[in-house]
Amino acid sequence: MRIALFGATGGTGRQVLAQGLANGHQIRALARSPDTLAPAPGLDVIAGDVLDQAAVDTCLSGTDAAICVLGSHGSAQPVEAEGSKRIIAGMQRLGIQRLIAVTSLGVGDSRDQVPGFFRVLMQLTLKKIMAAKEEQERLIRDSGLDWTIVRPGGLTDGPATGRYRSGIDKSIQATRVSRADVADFVLQQLLDARYLRQTPAVS
Template sequence: MKIAVFGATGGTGRQVVEQALAAGHQVTALARNPARLTLANANLTVVTGNVLNAVNVEETLQGADAVVVSLGNTESNPDYIVSLGTQVIVAAMQRLGAPRRIVVVSSLGVGDSKDQVPFAFKLLMKSVLRKPMEDKERQEALVKASDLDWTIVRPGGLTNGPATGRYQSGIDTKIGAGQVSRADVAAFVLKQLTDSTYLHQAPAIS
């Protein structure tokens, strides 16, 4: 496949890129700073630009079979970059007519998964994490409102450990927000690109 990746320099996004390349896929990644994505692989194309720039986004989407969105909030990003960037991506996909498949990395605690996170995290969601979680709420809402073939992946607490293949996933609301490695999340995300099990659904992974 040819996969367009947004948020490729973040922890999970980079794992998506590395694992996709290792599996023989072609990857086009959008990055503000290409130096942060120096991987010696002929199947990797890095587009220099910003996710808020429709021209940059369309260039990244050219020829893609599927899209992975793993945007995150950082100090160097403007407010609501996750939802605003996703809005640009969705609009570009609809304008171009292809690709149709999009897998978005969100978080447990968003939308109807609020009761799947512990009480302490709920308190954080109302204080220091209020704006990032609101950003993800907006992101999920616009993805769900689109006519694209979407899946939203909601991980629990992210770690930098290796891929283990040992995790819980699915739409069972009993899946709590336990720790899961970014590598395992990336593997699950890539699996969704060719699997319609969770089409128009938001599975948890923990």
């Protein structure tokens, strides 16, 4: 497939990029610093910011689906909601229906799937980021697109194992899961409608 990838320079985004190319997909990635992504067959890097509608539209043009793995860190203003707003607008304008976005367990109706200490952390140091993810999910749900929102547990840089739990069962609790395994699950959704307009957990 031809995929528009947003958040390609982040930890999970790099895994989606590497595995997607290895699986034979063509990927167009939007990056503020394109030189941080090594050239590779099947990769087209677009220089730009996800808050710039023109850059987002350029990245989306001619693709079959979009994958959004936007993330925020530290004191920077979170980009998840505003970036997703522009991705959704571009997809609607260009007639692209399939959107797969990665948020987090603890967002929306998955609050009880994370341990108590993380719920406290969400209120103290991650409040802005979690609020941005909440708004991001609302925008996606209201978009009219064919969306799937993937909610991983605590992310690690470990290798792909293939040994992870996934699905919409609320008994799935947030445990540590590698970004590589999350990327594997995300890419599976491109050709699988099982979780269409649903919010599966990965842990």
